[in-house]
Amino acid sequence: MNSGMIRQAVRRNPWAFLGPATTQALAAALVTVGLCAMASLDGAPLTVAQRARMVEDGSTDAGLLFLISSIYLSVLIVGVTMGTAIGDQARDLALFRTVGATPARTRRAIALQAGLVAVPATLAGVPLGLLGGAAWVHGLVGHGIVPAEVTFRVHGGVLPIAFAVTVGTSLLGALIAAIRPSRLRPAMALAEAAVARGRGRVRTPLGLLLVAGGSTLSVVLSGLDAETADNGGLLVMLSMCFGTGLLGPVLLRVAAPVARLIGPAGRVAADNVVARSRSLSGALVPLTLAVGFAAFTIVIGATTEHVTGVAMGGADKWLTYSGTGVYSAFAAVAGVNTLITVMRARGRDLAVMRLVGATQGHTLTVVICEALVVTATALVAGAAVAAATLLPLLHTALGTWVPWVPLPFLIGVVVGTAALVLAGLALPAAVMLRRPPIEVIR
Amino acid sequence: MESVLSLVSVSRRYRRGVLALRDVSLEVPAGQFVAVMGATGSGKSTLLHCAAGLDRPTGGRVRLAGHDLTGMRESARTRLRRDHAGFVFQAYNLLSELTVRQNVTLPVRLGGPRGRTVDEVLDQVGLAGFAKRPVGELSGGQRQRVAIARALITSPSVVFADEPTGALDPTTGGRVLALLRAAADRDGAAVLMVTHDPAAAAWSDRLVLLREGVIAYDGPAPRADEIADRLRGVSAVAA
Numbered sequence: 001m002n003s004g005m006i007r008q009a010v011r012r013n014p015w016a017f018l019g020p021a022t023t024q025a026l027a028a029a030l031v032t033v034g035l036c037a038m039a040s041l042d043g044a045p046l047t048v049a050q051r052a053r054m055v056e057d058g059s060t061d062a063g064l065l066f067l068i069s070s071i072y073l074s075v076l077i078v079g080v081t082m083g084t085a086i087g088d089q090a091r092d093l094a095l096f097r098t099v100g101a102t103p104a105r106t107r108r109a110i111a112l113q114a115g116l117v118a119v120p121a122t123l124a125g126v127p128l129g130l131l132g133g134a135a136w137v138h139g140l141v142g143h144g145i146v147p148a149e150v151t152f153r154v155h156g157g158v159l160p161i162a163f164a165v166t167v168g169t170s171l172l173g174a175l176i177a178a179i180r181p182s183r184l185r186p187a188m189a190l191a192e193a194a195v196a197r198g199r200g201r202v203r204t205p206l207g208l209l210l211v212a213g214g215s216t217l218s219v220v221l222s223g224l225d226a227e228t229a230d231n232g233g234l235l236v237m238l239s240m241c242f243g244t245g246l247l248g249p250v251l252l253r254v255a256a257p258v259a260r261l262i263g264p265a266g267r268v269a270a271d272n273v274v275a276r277s278r279s280l281s282g283a284l285v286p287l288t289l290a291v292g293f294a295a296f297t298i299v300i301g302a303t304t305e306h307v308t309g310v311a312m313g314g315a316d317k318w319l320t321y322s323g324t325g326v327y328s329a330f331a332a333v334a335g336v337n338t339l340i341t342v343m344r345a346r347g348r349d350l351a352v353m354r355l356v357g358a359t360q361g362h363t364l365t366v367v368i369c370e371a372l373v374v375t376a377t378a379l380v381a382g383a384a385v386a387a388a389t390l391l392p393l394l395h396t397a398l399g400t401w402v403p404w405v406p407l408p409f410l411i412g413v414v415v416g417t418a419a420l421v422l423a424g425l426a427l428p429a430a431v432m433l434r435r436p437p438i439e440v441i442r
Numbered sequence: 443m444e445s446v447l448s449l450v451s452v453s454r455r456y457r458r459g460v461l462a463l464r465d466v467s468l469e470v471p472a473g474q475f476v477a478v479m480g481a482t483g484s485g486k487s488t489l490l491h492c493a494a495g496l497d498r499p500t501g502g503r504v505r506l507a508g509h510d511l512t513g514m515r516e517s518a519r520t521r522l523r524r525d526h527a528g529f530v531f532q533a534y535n536l537l538s539e540l541t542v543r544q545n546v547t548l549p550v551r552l553g554g555p556r557g558r559t560v561d562e563v564l565d566q567v568g569l570a571g572f573a574k575r576p577v578g579e580l581s582g583g584q585r586q587r588v589a590i591a592r593a594l595i596t597s598p599s600v601v602f603a604d605e606p607t608g609a610l611d612p613t614t615g616g617r618v619l620a621l622l623r624a625a626a627d628r629d630g631a632a633v634l635m636v637t638h639d640p641a642a643a644a645w646s647d648r649l650v651l652l653r654e655g656v657i658a659y660d661g662p663a664p665r666a667d668e669i670a671d672r673l674r675g676v677s678a679v680a681a
């Protein structure tokens with residue numbers, strides 16, 4: 001059994017890694033933006049007074065903050081998309097286990113593949129990040145947030161750091177995702193590949209623990225002073241995000257029965273969501289993050305303006321919203337990617353449904369019902385993450401428990417999430433449904 | 443007797459000019475078990491797909507359960523299939539992440555008629571008590587029996603089977619064939635089964651031999667050894 005065979009099998013479907021590759025490219029771009037923003041601010045020929053003012057109003061930290069958030073997001077999202085891609089290959093992995101590859105060898109082959117995907121992705125992402133970084137610095141100057149002397153500079157460590165982040169996160173994601181398929185006994189492996197069910201014995205309790213911890217912290221922070229609450233906010237968000245991420249399959253399984261209310265198509269959709277809760281949760285995590293991030297930023301700004309009656313400065317607004325916009329877009333792209341990966345693996349299942357009597361329209365309706373379940377779950381989970389992070393800050397700083405949610409934002413986030421999920425599920429399904437079922441099954 | 447499946451001068455030409463079926467005519471009455479045999483590439487699957495409305499013939503007419511499939515739109519053909527046809531394939535074609543019950547009831551939940559109850563058909567195929575098991579955990583023979591239960595739940599007029607025993611050992615295959623036999627005898631369904639195996643064809647009432655897209659023999663099914671002889675005959679000429 002040589003590793004070439006393994007590599008070939010993993011590569012049999014090159015599109016399987018499109019999701020991770022796209023998110024890695026975006027992660028590399030984000031890291032590049034953060035690094036170059038830092039370099040541009042640090043390297044600008046500023047007077048002592050100018051620099052002191054920048055340190056005072058916190059804009060020197062903007063680049064560093066952006067960098068840290070980017071790395072955090074990348075770890076989470078690249079890991080998740082890589083996990084979905086590897087999960088997709090479970091059948092192939094089972095095959096090389098049956099022909100004699102050891103678990104360790106299987107894991108190495110997967111790791112190699114994951115690392116290899118990161119290289120072209122990073123090389124594509126870094127130039128994108130340079131463009132984005134230049135635009136961002138330009139925006140900072142344009143909005144008068146930093147002096148005009150600040151010009152765009154490329155950080156010397158862009159390539160190695162970007163590579164470290166993408167390769168590191170994708171290796172980590174791939175290795176974790178490969179634990180199950182590589183450990184299975186070969187005889188079990190093929191049957192297991194068809195079912196790919198896990199009992200989530202570690203995952204669910206850990207998720208519950210993190211969500212409980214985040215919620216408790218949120219309650220505790222609400223009783224403390226504004227500054228402590230502000231500092232602790234990040235920790236609340238981190239544990240809530242990771243926690244809901246781990247609980248993804250459970251959340252989908254709980255939400256799925258709601259689809260049964262829609263009718264016969266909804267009942268089939270509910271079964272499908274429950275059966276595929278594990279792979280769908282790979283999309284749920286980034287979507288929840290996108291919703292949570294956006295809701296947190298928008299609602300805190302809107303509530304502050306509403307309570308104090310003081311409008312946020314244009315520059316401040318630009319800084320927060322541009323950052324949140326980029327993060328949410330990144331997470332949204334990752335979510336759509338994962339959905340497409342999950343859907344593409346179901347061509348045969350859609351054909352079977354049509355074979356036993358579902359028309360094209362009927363099959364698509366089932367998929368749309370599934371999309372609605374995912375959308376609703378992402379919205380509720382995202383709202384929960386935002387609320388846990390937000391409420392202590394509102395209460396301690398503004399003395400209110402009532403968040404102010406602008407109606408256009410509410411409509412935008414609901415419609416936007418639904419559109420993303422439909423683009424990730426219904427669109428590829430519609431394309432696949434154009435092929436006659438008997439050609440797919442043959 | 444009125445036939446539930448009727449093919450009149452059916453032809454199928456594929457895009458690259460291959461004429462897979464030429465002028466094939468076949469009348470199948472309710473309760474008859476027909477085995478279709480022939481060399482690889484002789485057009486067996488094409489015949490089955492055209493008869494079932496899964497594929498459109500390029501010439502001739504197909505009637506299924508009294509409905510003319512010719513010129514019918516895809517969605518109308520799909521509904522006709524759902525209401526009057528059952529399918530069993532060599533590769534099972536089940537949704538492996540769903541349970542046995544979810545798979546068996548799929549045609550009904552997609553709007554098809556509920557001819558029989560799940561418990562009834564599962565009992566008939568010997569899988570009572572398996573309803574909650576995920577299909578991915580079952581053996582090949584068990585999966586094929588789930589597929590048969592799914593085919594029978596709507597009480598179809600015709601059951602179409604393409605090499606249903608192709609992936610099974612003789613004993614397991616025999617069980618599957620006995621179930622198809624019972625579908626014809628007990629439930630009065632017409633069964634159209636494509637097979638390579640003379641022993642499988644011996645379960646049928648009628649044998650249709652295809653050679654290069656043309657019916658070379660159509661008559662009562664003889665014993666397995668005679669079927670093998672006939673099959674060698676048509677294959678030798680075709681080769």
Ligand SMILES: Nc1ncnc2c1ncn2[C@@H]1O[C@H](COP(=O)(O)OP(=O)(O)O)[C@@H](O)[C@H]1O
Binds near residue numbers: 456486
């Ligand atoms: N989708 C297709 N496109 C072109 N030719 C096809 C297609 N399907 C089948 N054929 C050709 O039609 C002939 C009959 O095929 P098929 O019905 O599958 O035969 P069998 O099932 O008896 O092996 C063969 O020559 C085959 O190559």
Ligand SMILES: [Mg+2]
Binds near residue numbers: 487488
């Ligand atoms: Mg065939």
